[in-house]
Amino acid sequence: GAGVSQSPRYKVAKRGQDVALRCDPISGHVSLFWYQQALGQGPEFLTYFQNEAQLDKSGLPSDRFFAERPEGSVSTLKIQRTQQEDSAVYLCASSLLAGTGELFFGEGSRLTVL
């Protein structure tokens, strides 16, 4: 597609459930990022991939969060045993090159944990 595609757009989970959020970046984009945006806040960095290599996962809030990009294209962010504080919009972005800030964002996946 022409842009970054994320699915599902909306997800409601019961506390304790596992969720998986998918990101399909722009074709040919080497770099892929996940950000978390809580209500009323700006996006906060979670993790960064260059091709299939996860070069930085310093922003992942806990070991319940896991991200992968096995073939250097589609990425999945998995949250295990969801908690209410995980409720947020999860944004995926891709870029041709890292380090210039020209990120192309998807519309996000809004997660609500009840």
Add this chain to the structure above:
Amino acid sequence: AQSVTQLDSQVPVFEEAPVELRCNYSSSVSVYLFWYVQYPNQGLQLLLKYLSGSTLVKGINGFEAEFNKSQTSFHLRKPSVHISDTAEYFCAVSDSLSGGSNYKLTFGKGTLLTVNP
């Protein structure tokens, strides 16, 4: 580590009026600066960026921003706004060090610009 402060959470203006959205940052190293815009039900998109060179940066849709190193500011301006400029605007910073974490953006909390007829 960097931080970004957007001083106004909401800015209401009338159509065709000028607007300035304020952004201040703190960093111990040289930085790159960005403004992103998020229209309703859309993803964030890059409005403009400062990497180096001229401190006055022009972006899309008639917006511009000026990097002021002494005041650690990067305020966004438009001389005459339209209804269609209604959106949330985010200021962001990254370090400019090659080989460092210059891929990582730190965002402010955003400013909601509402343009009224």
